[in-house]
Amino acid sequence: MNAQSKFLFLGNHPLLDFVNTRISVKGEPVDLLSSFEDYIDWLVEASLIPVSKHNEIGLHWRDEVEKNQVLEKVRAFRSNLHRLVTDLTEEKNPSTAILEEINYFLAFNSGGYQLTQRQGRIEKLFAYGFKAPVHFLVPVAVAAMQLLTETEYSRIRKCETPACVLVFYDTSKSRRRRWCSMKTCGNRMKVNEFLKRRRK
Numbered sequence: 289m290n291a292q293s294k295f296l297f298l299g300n301h302p303l304l305d306f307v308n309t310r311i312s313v314k315g316e317p318v319d320l321l322s323s324f325e326d327y328i329d330w331l332v333e334a335s336l337i338p339v340s341k342h343n344e345i346g347l348h349w350r351d352e353v354e355k356n357q358v359l360e361k362v363r364a365f366r367s368n369l370h371r372l373v374t375d376l377t378e379e380k381n382p383s384t385a386i387l388e389e390i391n392y393f394l395a396f397n398s399g400g401y402q403l404t405q406r407q408g409r410i411e412k413l414f415a416y417g418f419k420a421p422v423h424f425l426v427p428v429a430v431a432a433m434q435l436l437t438e439t440e441y442s443r444i445r446k447c448e449t450p451a452c453v454l455v456f457y458d459t460s461k462s463r464r465r466r467w468c469s470m471k472t473c474g475n476r477m478k479v480n481e482f483l484k485r486r487r488k
């Protein structure tokens with residue numbers, strides 16, 4: 289994770305990190321994906337596409353209208369995926385509509401695996417093709433497929449701070465992670481609990 293990043297990578301899963309690109313600051317929604325370029329940066333930082341793809345996309349995607357179309361589609365899909373994650377945290381079954389939407393984007397998947405160097409290690413990455421706006425939804429649709437088929441739903445949780453909208457996959461042994469981050473929400477809640485106890 290890049291300390292300079294403007295995105296949050298605390299979800300332990302790319303789909304949850306994607307949903308966490310829409311946050312809440314003092315009760316107001318804040319969209320961390322404010323442009324097409326933001327979304328491409330996010331895809332690279334989330335390791336869903338290689339850095340080399342970033343430059344390639346920059347060279348080929350210059351039409352502002354098309355870039356805005358992509359951003360709008362990405363945001364609309366994210367809002368439906370947020371609903372899906374909320375359903376999972378509330379032990380509800382995913383809706384047929386969201387499964388159909390994920391399947392729709394999965395059908396546009398084209399490409400294959402490629403090896404890339406990252407911080408002295410070799411990683412395998414799926415090299416997605418980006419020829420039409422709809423192709424930009426594929427990496428997130430694949431992440432959604434992986435969340436739905438490869439995780440324990442009971443570990444998918446929303447941060448316990450009521451005003452915090454962040455979600456995460458609890459990979460702790462004790463299965464008792466309660467907050468998005470101990471530094472922010474966790475600490476604040478612990479201080480509140482401490483003050484409450486002391487007042488009694």
Ligand SMILES: [Zn+2]
Nearest residue numbers: 447452468473
């Ligand atoms: Zn939180």
